[in-house]
Amino acid sequence: MATIYIDNKAYTVKDGRNLLEVCLQLGINLPYFCWHPSLGSVGACRQCAIKVFKDEDDKKGRIMMSCMEPVRDNVRISVDDSEAAAFREHVIGWLMTNHPHDCAVCDEGGSCHLQDMTVMTGHSYRDYRFTKRTYRNQDLGPFLNHEMNRCIQCYRCVRFYKDYAGGKDLDVFAAHNHVYFGRQQPGRLENEFSGNLAEVCPTGVFTDKTLKSHYTRKWDMTYAPSVCQGCSLGCNTVAGERYGSIRQITSRYNGEVNGYFLCDRGRYGYEFVNSPQRIHQPAIRPHHNGTPSSDWIVAQAADKLRNGKAIGIGSPRASLESNFALRQLVGADHFYIGMSDMEHDHTALALKILRDGPVRTPSLHEVEKADMVLILGEDLTNTAPMLALAVRQAVRQEPMQDAIQTVHIAEWQDAAVREAMQDKKGPLFILHTFPTKLDELAARTQRGAPDNLARIAFAVSHALGAEIPAVNGLNDEERELVKEIVQALEAAERPLVISGYGSGNDAYMKAAANITWALHKKGKQPMLSLTVPECNSLGLEMLGGHRLDSALDVLRHGDADTLVILENDLYRRADKHIVDEMFRLAKEVIVVDHLYNPTAERATLILPAGTFAEADGTIVNNEGRAQRYYQVYVPKDQVQESWRWFLQIAEKAGIPRLNGLQNLDDIVWAMTVAVPALESIQELAPAADFRMAGQKIPREPHRYSGRTAMLANENVSEPKPPEDVDTPLSFTMEGFRGEPPAPLIPFFWSPGWNSVQSVNKFQSEIGGALHGGDPGKRLLEAHVNGRIPFFTEAPEPFVPMPGHVHLMPIYHIFGSDELSMHTSGIAGGAPEPFVIYLNPEDLHQWGASPGTWVNFEVDDHPYTMAVEANNWLPRGIAALNAGIRGAEVVDMPQCIRFSNVRTETI
Amino acid sequence: MQQAVNYWWIIGGVLFVLLNTAAGLIWLERRMLALWQDRYGPNRAGPFGLFIVLADTIKLFFKEDWIPPFADKIVFVFAPAVVVASVLMSFAVIPFGPNVLVADFNIGLLFFLAMSSIGVYSVVLGGWASNNKYSLLGAMRGASQMISYEVFMGLALMGVVLLSGTFNLREIVEAQRGMWYIIPQFLGFVIFLIAGVAETHRLPFDIPEAESELVAGFHAEYSGMKFGMFFIGEYLGITLVSSMIVTLYFGGWLGPAFLPGVVWFILKTFVFISLFILLRASMPRPRYDQLMEYGWKVLFPLSLLNLLATAAIILILK
Amino acid sequence: MFSLIRSMWLVFLHMFHKRETYQYPEEKAPLPARWRGRIALTRDPDGGERCVGCYLCAAACPVDCISLQAAEAPDGRRYPSFFRINFSRCIFCGFCEEACPTYAIQLLPDFEMAEYNRQNLVYEKEDLTINSQGKYPGYNYYKVAGMTISGKDKGEAAKEEPPVDIKSLLP
Structure with missing residues (x-):
């Protein structure tokens, strides 16, 4: 704890924060743009200026950016100082020289941080009488509207999109006072968290396009606290209604769950409420x-x-x-x-593991703090998107702590920390049949048949001391991987293992449970996160x-x-x-x-x-x-x-x-x-x-x-x-x-x-819990002092069955969820139904070429689908897009038999 | 005293004329106010807008006769009746003409004072029974205002009594054959006039009602014909005070013989009614404490002085 | 005391002054141009709707009697897909006109809109829109705002530079 003096009044505040956070937490209105509680400080906007005084006798002081100054004991600052206030007003005035006069047609109006800050600084009259800079806009797809004229160059968008969410296709272009935030070419933003730009952007450059289609100002909506129905994570949302239809979903801050952000499925997947397919009458x-x-x-x-x-x-x-x-x-x-039986088996298993096992399942907030992550058979971006975002933050933990230790800077010094970290990443291991978006962060990835990958995980748990029989028959490469993972797990303080329903193979979850339980037995504090299929599974x-x-x-x-x-x-x-x-x-x-x-x-x-x-x-x-x-x-x-x-x-x-x-x-x-x-x-x-x-x-x-x-x-x-x-x-x-x-x-x-x-x-602390604690009650707590019910049976190595293929699901953030598909933007990003993916060699063996129809049988019932090649699939395994509207085969995993292959192209 | 006309005719006639006057005053007041405010006032319904009286009466009769559920029901109904009754009773002693009066009391003046004191009850009871803070405030203001001003009113009148040597109103009028008492009793007249305005809680002394601060004061909860009673009571009050002024200071029915006495009386009364309306048109409402201060610190000594001086002069002249 | 009598006298003298009353139905009162009466939606000099559906009038309305829905036309112009004023609630305070950033909503010197049926006091956009610029001739919001609409590209509004060439590094 430190004592600081703000305008000659003493406050006792927590160490390690910056002065801006402290001021905001104390309820002092201090304007800011580039700082964001989740993104940290870069000191780019020069808006949060305060006076810092050397000591009690210093009457002159220096103007400093409060977001860049750490809390020091006995520091004397002034927020109300007339020079600092004038400085802040001028900064806004300069930003406003190029800000267009279009609040009336701007979707941000009424919920605009720039408007608020302009009023807060007292900049009430535009002195600037000359020309304004203009930009051409881009079409950023169905979710976001782009209006670059309004930009105030705070860099929050790229900092969120690139640095926080790992997006690749939004960046800053051009130079000096012409900087441009957009894509290299107009087109749909690829990142699954792009919708957050609408909330991150302090003004109306990025606005919610679905809201625009039935635009309503913030003050005109009827709101209720809601919970996202898009996946099993239960992110908190605010749903707004006007004239009998839902107009907008925004993130409802919950320090334990989703924090400030939402994925695009959650943000935009609300339009089923307004769908013409709604049942209105009995x-x-x-x-x-x-x-x-x-x-x-x-x-x-x-x-x-x-x-x-x-x-x-x-x-x-x-x-x-x-x-x-x-x-x-x-x-x-x-x-x-x-x-479905698979969903039921997986959910029941997850419940059993969480209820009977000794290891705690973390909240998303705790996931962000993990310093080692092992993902088993799960493409998180598609099955539990916000968990993937949390893992992205977790991967930064280890190198960030290193940087903080070696360079002695605070965690919120975002630019400096990233500079010190360079490309270093914390340990992340992904075992999944298909490539995932998190692979780019992974120390090692391994692909193969789900059963084989699960065997590796079982071997890891055995190596960690789980009371299970040894897994034999791993090749050298796999043994090397096992060793590497075991080392990383043992080195980590807060290791996290994630598994779930994403591959349709429950051996992954059992292995994940074994690994964390073995770590727990060793006295570690592991975390185990399991995804389940739906919001209330x-x-x-x-x-x-x-x-x-x-x-x-x-x-x-x-x-x-x-x-x-x-x-x-x-x-x-x-x-x-x-x-x-x-x-x-x-x-x-x-x-x-x-x-x-x-x-x-x-x-x-x-x-x-x-x-x-x-x-x-x-x-x-x-x-x-x-x-x-x-x-x-x-x-x-x-x-x-x-x-x-x-x-x-x-x-x-x-x-x-x-x-x-x-x-x-x-x-x-x-x-x-x-x-x-x-x-x-x-x-x-x-x-x-x-x-x-x-x-x-x-x-x-x-x-x-x-x-x-x-x-x-x-x-x-x-x-x-x-x-x-x-x-x-x-x-x-x-x-x-x-x-x-x-x-x-x-x-x-x-x-x-x-x-x-x-x-x-x-918030009781900036970026912390809401007053009175974050909402929600955990119903499951780890069963710590019991006998650990290890899963002893590792799956057999996968061997293709002659004449059959094994079906596994592929999940998609846009498409696999039933309800969100009623949003046209989400449906537009969904994959094709009626497509079955096969290893090219299998395809050749079956005599089918990509893009042709194949007939196959499930329990002697005939189905027809188009076939496509997928190089990642091992021989003997086929995959289907799961949960797509109109799909007729949904029970996965199961074995299917090809009856005859037609060679006609579609 | 001669018995020229049947008493019942007089009583009936007086009641008829008075109630119609009170109703007519609705029209008169609105027309006069309009005159002084450069408007026309009611001029659409009937000739000169006279039917506004009819329309107003019909409206009052047909309004919902609402008694608030929180009110003290019996008192609530009783209060508006008191005001009308007490004022009407006062008229019994007023000599409208040499032979036109209901009761030739030898204590007529005291009777008038007694009746006007009873009028306080209607304000107090009405405000109390309404069970509403504004009403109660209005009632309390009304009570203190009316009781205070009653004192100076009575004292002011004593000068007239001293001069005429009687409480009988008819005899007081007769005593003015030589000279109207307005001349020897000018101060008394002024005090009586002011006290009369306060007694009838007319503007500028409408502090018990004071719609801008107390909504409508003691009759805030009243509607329909019960409100109408207060309304009529107020206009009757104006008429009564005007009649008293005429009787006491302006020679009552006395006047040149080309018109009968009753007509003179009515004409003079009308002038003072108009004065009441002019007061309303031109005076701002004083603050409550100003009103009381004015009463006790100015009018009270003045009225005593008036009484003393009158008595002294009479003593000297004897 | 004298001042009281004097003011009574002055008021009394008004009896002989000229009447200010207009005998209304027979004799119409002259209404000033800025008289706050019937509300109308005006048009741009080029005939387009001025209202951009910004909701500020609705927010400013103390009796909440304005409701609308904003929409965007294919040419980029915003417009209200419906615009409703419940004149049975309207108090003609003119806050909506003051709030309007585009001079679209204007109060006109017309008050003769009484109805026997209250429902008829609900005015829709068709009832409100007039074919006039009202009190502010020549004003065109899109000539000031930087949004692109058909016929006005970026940089073509008043006091705007041509769009930035983001590929250029020249100062």
């Missing part, structure tokens, strides 16, 4: 005349449940509450986990239920004839012939979902469910962190939360298991009583009766406009605003104006800070 087949009322349809559904033998199929993309409500509706014995697994394939058996035996399917497209969970058979056998199919999909097509009764934006719920991420997302707006028509439909049906059908439950708090309570493992969900967020100063927390900013006109075309008399019985948030702009508790922050705003930078005001 429907029944054969068709009923007119729109059925919700009472009537609930009665119909209750009848069907009462008459039939019903089973329920849950969903890993539905909330815990909805899954639980379905489980109670049909009874725990009739509840099936709506995941782990939560659903904790809730428990039967395998999906056993549902088919039950239907075949006639023990059930009514299916209740919750927010799930079964065609994504099993091969087409299996799902087709299930629907053939089921007499009644009740589907509760928000999008019209092939499963909804087979439904006899459809109930419109709310998406993440129209429902409250809790999901559990891959870390076992339960997080609550809140309804953003009240949907039109008869859309409501899935769990609410089930509660209504249960009431009608007289099912006592859900008796008397009405709202979110009730069902959460019932769930925690029924499933003790979920108990701490009760403490996740304040209950619905929580009030601050007697008021609810408004979802709308206090400057929300158009209340008396937005619905006036329908009726000039304004309707009563909707009430929220489930949460302490209100759907209006009325309510408590101060800072809400962290789980309930609908949007970040603070007086004078309209941009996302206002998050500074909500």
Whole structure:
């Protein structure tokens, strides 16, 4: 701790920070541009000038950049000093000489850091009367809009894009006062985190293009704290709505999870909420005349449940509450986990490893601090993008600590640290069949068949002392690799092993568990991060239920004839012939979902469910962190939360298991009583009766406009605003104006800070936790003092089966997720469906040439796909793009048999 | 005293004329105010806009007769009746003409003072029963203002009593045949006029209502005909004070014989009603403490002085 | 005391002054050009919509009676895809006009817009747009702002340099 004097007032602050951070943390408004809590300081913008005094008697002082000055004990500085203030105002004035007069048509306006800082410095009049510099813009693809005229040359964009996120295709060009931030050629930005530029850019050079297509100012949106549904990481988001459609997703700071950033799937994958394929009204087949009322349809559904033998199929993309409500509706014995067998096996294994093993799974924040990373069978950029971003930071850890030790500079001295580090990278090892974007950072990569790679990992764990049989038959190169990895693991203080579902091979996860457990046994502090397929896979697994394939058996035996399917497209969970058979056998199919999909097509009764934006719920991420997302707006028509439909049906059908439950708090309570493992969900967020100063927390900013006109075309008399019985948030702009508790922050705003930078005001330490702790509750903690249940069976070396190929999945950040594919920009980046990849030699052996159709059989059912060559695939292994819309073969890994090969080209 | 006209006719006639006057004052006040503000005032409904009275009355009658749920119901209804009743009672002793008066009391003046004291109750009770902070504030202001000014009013009148030697209003008028009391009692007249304005809480002394600070003061919660009663009560009050001024200082019905006495009385009264309206048109409202200070520090000594001087002169002249 | 009597006298004298009243329906009051009445959306000198859908009017509106949706035309111009003013709520304060950075929204000297049906007081863009530049003839926002629109490339707006040639290293 150090004592510093700001404007002659003493403060006690933490050592090791810079003065800008300290000032902001103390609530002093000091303008800045180039500094970013995650990117560090470079002192480029000259905006955060303060006066530093030599000692108490020094009246003159020197102007210095606060972001470049470390905290020293007894340092005397002045923020209010008139010279420093004038300096800051002039800097803004100079920046403004070339800044265009187009705030009115700029998407950043109203949430613009430059606007805020201009007001803050008091630069209120433009003296400059001469010409302004102009630039030509580039088309940067479907996600970002480019308007270079507005640039103030703070370099944040390239520092984020290149240095932080590892992008290659955005850089700074030209010289002197002509510097240009863009691509070498116009074109889609390749990095998966490009969307963050919209938040990182302090002004309107990079803005959200999807927002532009239905543009709404920040003050005009209804917000709610939300959680991304795109992958298993559960990044926190803020979802904004206007006129009944979701307009924008921005990052909701969570120091433990996503920090300041989001991946493009998470940021842009929201458009399914506004999709024309949304189900808005309940429907029944054969068709009923007119729109059925919700009472009537609930009665119909209750009848069907009462008459039939019903089973329920849950969903890993539905909330815990909805899954639980379905489980109670049909009874725990009739509840099936709506995941494919591979997903189920992997998730169950992940849960077992995390719950029974002695090693802790890290949050993304902890991942960033790891000093050695081993990735097993996972292309993180595509399966858990933000984890890949965290690994990028982790790889910097070791050389950065070296640099800090040797050159004696602080970690936040970004430019200096990078200069000192040069190209040095920390140890990162990747064992994966395909190249990944992280390979460029890796000390060693190894490719091959998943089983063979997993054997290497098992060998590593054996070498580290895991109680498993030795893995024999590795070649010299592999043994060398094992030795290298073992050395790196043993040298590291905080080693991290990452594995997951990405190769469809659970041996990777077992090996990863073995490695970390062995390290733990040695007294190390390893971390183990496992990815799971979907946003609530782990939560659903904790809730428990039967395998999906056993549902088919039950239907075949006639023990059930009514299916209740919750927010799930079964065609994504099993091969087409299996799902087709299930629907053939089921007499009644009740589907509760928000999008019209092939499963909804087979439904006899459809109930419109709310998406993440129209429902409250809790999901559990891959870390076992339960997080609550809140309804953003009240949907039109008869859309409501899935769990609410089930509660209504249960009431009608007289099912006592859900008796008397009405709202979110009730069902959460019932769930925690029924499933003790979920108990701490009760403490996740304040209950619905929580009030601050007697008021609810408004979802709308206090400057929300158009209340008396937005619905006036329908009726000039304004309707009563909707009430929220489930949460302490209100759907209006009325309510408590101060800072809400962290789980309930609908949007970040603070007086004078309209941009996302206002998050500074909500943190107990800049870049640290939000006030009162980051939201979310970890449900899984390591089981430290038990017997370590090592996985003893390493897989056999992979041998191609004659006449068959082994199918493995390839995941894509754009394409493998069901919901985000409704965003046109994401669909545009998705790979082709109906393509099967093979080793060129296999291709030759099968007599197929790239680009031709092949027929093959799965369980004697014929499928047709185009075939393409892929050099990375070992012989005997084929790969499919996983999760692509319209794909018919989804069950991977499995063995398929080629029947005949047509040579016609497509 | 001669019994020229049937009492019942007089009572009926007085009531009829008074209530219509009060209603007509709605129109008159708005027209006069408009005159002094370079406007026309109500001029659309009927000839000279006279039907505005009708329209206003209909409006008042048809408004929802709302009693706030938090009010003290009985008192809330009772209060507006008090004001009208007490003012109307006062008129009983006023001699409109040589033979046109309801009750020829020998303590007529005291009766008037008594009745105007009762008027305070309506303000206090109305404000209290409304159960509203603004109403209560208004009522408290009204009570202290009216009680204070009552004192000087009574003292000012004593000069007239000394001169005429009677409390009987008819006899006071008769006593002015030689000279209207405005001349010997000018100071008394001024004090009475000011006190009269304060008694009727008219502008500039409308401090109990003071819409710019107390919303509408003691009758903030009133609407419909109950508000109408306060409204009428106020106009009746103006008429009453004007009549008293005429009776006490301007020779009542006395006047050249080409017009009957009643007409003279009405004409003179009308002049003072107009003066009330002119006051409203031209005076700003004083602060509450200024009002009280003015009353107790200026008017009170003055009225005592007036009384002393009058008594002394009478003593000397005897 | 004298001043009171004097002011009473002066007020009394007003009885003989000329009346200021306009006998409205028969006799129209002359409205100054800057009178704040009916709100209209004006046009550029070239006939294009001036409104760029920046939402500032809506934000400035104290009764929140303006709602709109911004959109972008293929030629790069921004425009409101709908623009609605609920005149049953409007208080004609003119804040929207003050907030408007493009002189698009203007209050006109016209107040005769009473309706028997309140619903008819909801004006849509078609009802609001007029074929005039209103009080600010000659102003064209895009001639000042640096965005590209069809017919005006980068560097062609007022006080703009031609676009930077980023391949050049010359000072």
